[in-house]
Amino acid sequence: MDPLSPIDPISTLLAPPSSLQAQEYFDELISKRRNPGIKVKQNEAFGKGVYAETEFKEGELILKDQMVVGAQHSSNKMDCLVCSFCFRFIGSVEIQIGRKLYLQQLGVSVNHSECDMEDMYSDGEDYSYEENGEDSGACSSSHLRKKVELPKGVVESLMNGDLKLPYSDRFPLPPTVPCIGSCGEAYYCSKSCAQADWESCHSLLCTGEKSESVSREALVEFIEHANETNDIFIVAAKAISYTILRYRKLKATSLEEQRKDKNVSGFTVPAALSEAWKPISMGHKRRWWDCIALPVDVESSGENAFRMQMRNLASTSLELLKAAIFDNDCEPSSPVEDYFLYINDLPSSEKKETEEMTRPIFEALGDDYSVSCEGSAFFPLQSCLNHSCCPNAKAFKRDEDKDGQATILALKPICKGEEITISYVDEDLTLEERQASLADYGFRCTCPKCLAEET
């Protein structure tokens, strides 16, 4: 068999890893990430689970987990300009506010190609937004807000840096670094994040002129389909691009080693592919279309048809992605909120003067002025945490947690050997509401709180 020809048995890659493979992988990951207080173990009832290897006090950090791939929600892109790799807020308080107001006034979402963000940062441009333009509401995340209009030119001045808000230098943000492929859609907090994202997955998913995708038109079609249906397909595309790029690197290294030393064991596609796919495969879960909850308006007799419809949706998305990248051969607070809280807390003499300038901007932003960055991501350790409606831990962003890492803190004292659990849903909901939300995860909760409330 030609060792470089693509192999078909994708099903081998999609099979769950054996318990031994998973145990070795997570032991190594925990040791590399220096999270000695935890261990991933097989749980008889629910598959994998995370267990305490030491005692944790209330409020103590249990683990920090680096994401493998993740994406900001399409609908959130209008509210927050964040680094496309580490999801830190970028630019400045003025750019965050100005960009949001600009997009609201334009009445478009940045997911759609009508609005090129590149234009918004170039100085002296005619931004041509309608001063009294009606928000179409079609793509805006804030069409319910009562708008207060700002004088002409304020929004442009905020975006191009001509208008500096008082005290905004107390909330410094990293500058915006554009994407290497010039797509004008991805921005970063540093050149190193831009490079890391390019090498991790973006080179194949970039719609810019330096894109390494097979077809930029096909890629745009794939992204539009994901934005119109479910933007989880963007995260799936990132996982696939990540695997392809890791595979290529492994192949190049292996062939180079073989060239130097003929005695080095030969490169094989299956081995390199499964190594490249390993970080994703370790998060193996049931198929999405098999476990999502049945919508309330679908009768149980229509369940098979519904699941088939969802499967077809995922398959259409994959076909679109394949046309774009197929290779023949893997809640922080908002700085805007922090800024306005700071202004609100100023001593009254300074506050009065400052608010003359900031109040109209605050009112123009409306109720949702402080939206934080939201998205979906795959965190290998966090994804092993099982659910409980009376959890002993919580994913929590502290002031220092500004990057895209997941932080898990103890909610109460945890003993050595105890399972660490988080709540996937709002624990204050009623029993029925909690169980309905958990149906999306494909299980019925039997934690002590649910059992007590059921009787």
Ligand SMILES: C[S@@+](CC[C@H](N)C(=O)[O-])C[C@H]1O[C@@H](n2cnc3c(N)ncnc32)[C@H](O)[C@@H]1O
């Ligand atoms: C984020 S994963 C947690 C890790 C998972 N046990 C594994 O083996 O990868 C979520 C899945 O774990 C299972 N799970 C988590 N908490 C559970 C619970 N309280 N009861 C039953 N199944 C649970 C469900 O299958 C759920 O879809």
